[in-house]
Amino acid sequence: MTIIWSYFGARLGSVRSKSRGSPQPGTIGYHRCRNRLAQMQEGDTRAGLRGNAPGLLQTSLMRLAPLKTEAARPMLTDRYYYLNNFRLVLSWLEDRYGDLLEEEQRRFIADFNALALPAQALLVRMATRKSDLFRASKLNYEEIGSSEAAAAPLIELGWIDDQSPITLDELFTLLRKDELLRLLDAPRAAATLHKPALLESLRPACRELPLLQTWYAQCGEKIYRLRAAALCERLRLMYFGNFHQTWSEFVLADLGVFRYERIDCSGNSRAFHSREQIDVFQQLYRCRERLHDDADPEQILREMPQAVQDSDWLEQRRAKLMFRIARRCEQRQKAGVAAGIYASCAHPGSALRAALIHERAQEPAKARAACIAGLQMPREAPDRDRFERVLSRLDRKTHGRPVARARNPIPDFAIIAPRPVPAASVEQAALEFLSASAADSSRLYYVENTLIVSLFGLLCWEAIFAPIPGAFFHPYQHGPADLHSLGFVERRGAQFASALDSLSSERYKEIILHNHLEKAGIQSPFVAWRALDQELLNTALECFPASHLRHWCEWILLDAHGNRAGFPDLVQFWPGERRYRLIEVKGPGDRLQENQRRLLEYCTSREMPVSVCHVRWKDQVTPARADP
DNA sequence: ACATTATTCG
DNA sequence: TTCACACTATCCT
DNA sequence: GATAGTGTGTCTCGAATAATGTGA
Ligand SMILES: [Mn+2]
Ligand SMILES: [Mn+2]
Numbered sequence A: 001m002t003i004i005w006s007y008f009g010a011r012l013g014s015v016r017s018k019s020r021g022s023p024q025p026g027t028i029g030y031h032r033c034r035n036r037l038a039q040m041q042e043g044d045t046r047a048g049l050r051g052n053a054p055g056l057l058q059t060s061l062m063r064l065a066p067l068k069t070e071a072a073r074p075m076l077t078d079r080y081y082y083l084n085n086f087r088l089v090l091s092w093l094e095d096r097y098g099d100l101l102e103e104e105q106r107r108f109i110a111d112f113n114a115l116a117l118p119a120q121a122l123l124v125r126m127a128t129r130k131s132d133l134f135r136a137s138k139l140n141y142e143e144i145g146s147s148e149a150a151a152a153p154l155i156e157l158g159w160i161d162d163q164s165p166i167t168l169d170e171l172f173t174l175l176r177k178d179e180l181l182r183l184l185d186a187p188r189a190a191a192t193l194h195k196p197a198l199l200e201s202l203r204p205a206c207r208e209l210p211l212l213q214t215w216y217a218q219c220g221e222k223i224y225r226l227r228a229a230a231l232c233e234r235l236r237l238m239y240f241g242n243f244h245q246t247w248s249e250f251v252l253a254d255l256g257v258f259r260y261e262r263i264d265c266s267g268n269s270r271a272f273h274s275r276e277q278i279d280v281f282q283q284l285y286r287c288r289e290r291l292h293d294d295a296d297p298e299q300i301l302r303e304m305p306q307a308v309q310d311s312d313w314l315e316q317r318r319a320k321l322m323f324r325i326a327r328r329c330e331q332r333q334k335a336g337v338a339a340g341i342y343a344s345c346a347h348p349g350s351a352l353r354a355a356l357i358h359e360r361a362q363e364p365a366k367a368r369a370a371c372i373a374g375l376q377m378p379r380e381a382p383d384r385d386r387f388e389r390v391l392s393r394l395d396r397k398t399h400g401r402p403v404a405r406a407r408n409p410i411p412d413f414a415i416i417a418p419r420p421v422p423a424a425s426v427e428q429a430a431l432e433f434l435s436a437s438a439a440d441s442s443r444l445y446y447v448e449n450t451l452i453v454s455l456f457g458l459l460c461w462e463a464i465f466a467p468i469p470g471a472f473f474h475p476y477q478h479g480p481a482d483l484h485s486l487g488f489v490e491r492r493g494a495q496f497a498s499a500l501d502s503l504s505s506e507r508y509k510e511i512i513l514h515n516h517l518e519k520a521g522i523q524s525p526f527v528a529w530r531a532l533d534q535e536l537l538n539t540a541l542e543c544f545p546a547s548h549l550r551h552w553c554e555w556i557l558l559d560a561h562g563n564r565a566g567f568p569d570l571v572q573f574w575p576g577e578r579r580y581r582l583i584e585v586k587g588p589g590d591r592l593q594e595n596q597r598r599l600l601e602y603c604t605s606r607e608m609p610v611s612v613c614h615v616r617w618k619d620q621v622t623p624a625r626a627d628p
Numbered sequence B: 001a002c003a004t005t006a007t008t009c010g
Numbered sequence C: 001t002t003c004a005c006a007c008t009a010t011c012c013t
Numbered sequence D: 001g002a003t004a005g006t007g008t009g010t011c012t013c014g015a016a017t018a019a020t021g022t023g024a
Helices: A002-015 A017-021 A056-070 A081-096 A103-114 A117-128 A147-157 A168-174 A177-184 A188-192 A195-202 A208-219 A229-240 A248-255 A275-292 A297-303 A312-331 A335-343 A350-360 A364-376 A378-399 A426-437 A450-459 A493-504 A507-518 A534-543 A546-558 A594-605
Strands: A133-135 A223-226 A412-417 A443-446 A570-574 A579-586 A610-617
Touching: A081 A103, A081 A117, A081 A229, A081 A248, A103 A229, A117 A147, A117 A223, A117 A229, A133 A168, A168 A195, A177 A188, A177 A195, A229 A275, A275 A297, A275 A312, A297 A312, A297 A335, A312 A335, A312 A350, A335 A350, A350 A364, A350 A378, A364 A378, A378 A594, A412 A426, A426 A443, A426 A570, A426 A579, A426 A610, A450 A493, A450 A507, A450 A534, A450 A546, A493 A507, A493 A546, A507 A534, A534 A570, A534 A579, A546 A594, A579 A594, A594 A610
Parallel strands: A412 A610, A579 A610
Antiparallel strands: A133 A223, A443 A570, A570 A579
């Protein structure tokens, strides 16, 4: 068992060191995100229940005052708030998904509505919690009363199973450690084991059934398994269009923790347009988990859904996963399989991967073909330089002549800064050094992608949140649903044009400042509220010429997804001179990344002040490598 | 006993 | 619970 | 120049309680 445990530990540690915290080795379903309440508020605006999301200025101010004095006890008056929200979701689903609801779901909704209040409430409470297994004694809710009484009709319906067999792993999640030790009559030494270790030490020896029977006999407690959990998950997916938003979304929005732009989504839009699409989503989700769990990539490939014809965003999601599967194949020395995937994969980057595989496999003709194909595809534009590098390597091999590429040189300079004491970031060190050494009145900020992209987001707020049909279907989206789909910009051509048009006068400043106040805190895919304060904003508007802002906006609009990154680390302002420069900091041994170089070249070719700052440490005792 | 971490709830 | 980005170290030519 | 591996912020909550680990 120690062998099993150490194997498991090593595997978790080396292969996926990141996900360490989440699962105990034995627990299943850690990814399943089974928690959270059942709530919803979409209908609220229609029902006139509250005025939270709408007019931000007046209502949010009016709400903030009592919130501050009442402190942490905000205004959820109804103790069945979670049930109300769940009911609203159900009716929203009946309304929007009437044609797609399966018989089982239809029946669920009808049966649910016919239940007594305590039963309804208990079901929602259970659906909210993390596990789908419960000890009856742990289900205590004042507003529900006896959970056994409330559960009876749910057992009747088969939504709760009180006779369910459970596995050893489940028993371990159900019982506390001290309870387990008592149950097992374990030796003193076992008490010092960690719970997962205890589990593994038991696994080989212990037949599960007798153990459980013993336990049932001893304490006679009821165990409930929520059989309706999967169905509730599917309803949640249909409503949100994703798995990462949970039932708690509703309360948190009501409490003002999450804030979303209010958009009229009263149309008929929804995330999915057929049952098949929902199935595909769930299938993709399972495959992604399998990939995460290190399953055989070729096996996952066989489990993948076919290409989705009638949904761009789903197909993109599928392509992205295909790409990741292919990457995994490459890592497993299955370059041939990977190349096959890339050949028909529309995810950006596929063409380059194919070219590199062929180059490495000494197939210059195929490599060349992949490069040339990639160079013609708009979605592969970010890789253009890398295609050209591959091509020039191929040329060198065949013709023996290196091809030099003329490039717009990016200005750079070097500093020798003191190494920061407690290992602060190189960007921070450079910022401090430059601030201290600047004799003038310049001000520096470490902004990376946040500042300019936020300015874009504020300026183009109307366009981004334009009520295009299908873009918004529930009030908890942090952006339009088609944000990453082809044609996102084109569908809002007039709105973006009008936003950029404001740059020809001083009007853009009004728009940005207005939205900064008016929309403050509202989720947007472009605006990083934390990074923006009034002073930074004012300085930026003073020092960035409108024409430069326009260039940046146009750059982002070229590829709203990909061109959001790559902006330099630092910005330096000279407010008196209405002047600025952008500085990308590079520590010793670091180089410009591809997207950074693309953006910097874009800027220099338009005569915008950008430069690269190479940092070396003052107290460098042993230079790891010789200086250039 | 205490400190740390996970879960719940609004 | 993600996922993408940025940075680092290493190998290769 | 390419690649693998690592770290980090984030899809922003905070207070209260339960469970677990650790030391005496
Ligand atoms: Mn950076
Ligand atoms: Mn940098």
